[in-house]
Amino acid sequence: MPTYVYQEILPDGSDGEAFEYIQSMSEEALKRHPKTGNPVRKVFHAPNVSSKYTEGSTKNKLSDENVEKHGFTRYEKDKVTGRYNKTAGKDKRAPDVVDANQLKKMQQKGIL
DSSP states (O other), rough: OOOOEEEOOOTOEEEEEEEEEEOOTSSOOOBBBBBTTTEEEEOOOOOOOOOOOOHHHHHTTSSHHHHHHHHOEEEEEEETTTTTTEEEOOOOTSSEEEHHHHHHHHHHHHHO
């Protein structure tokens, strides 16, 4: 169930306690504070949505510059020849072009 934020309105019209209240979306909004009985208003704010795994952040983490910075090598498969071409990486042990069998052997040896 969602958690809503409410702001208590004191008798002099000033803001009182802000509090969270868990209730179903189908329930009617609170009109009074559950403890004091003072009127309340619902506070609207941006939802807490994680941006850690957004498409943009993932694309940035997998950029050629970031891959090289962290010591990895990236190969992309050529659709015509079926060979893999190095697109990122500075490791001298990693060749610029490999076929699928070579790539498998390199992975088994721990080179890639």
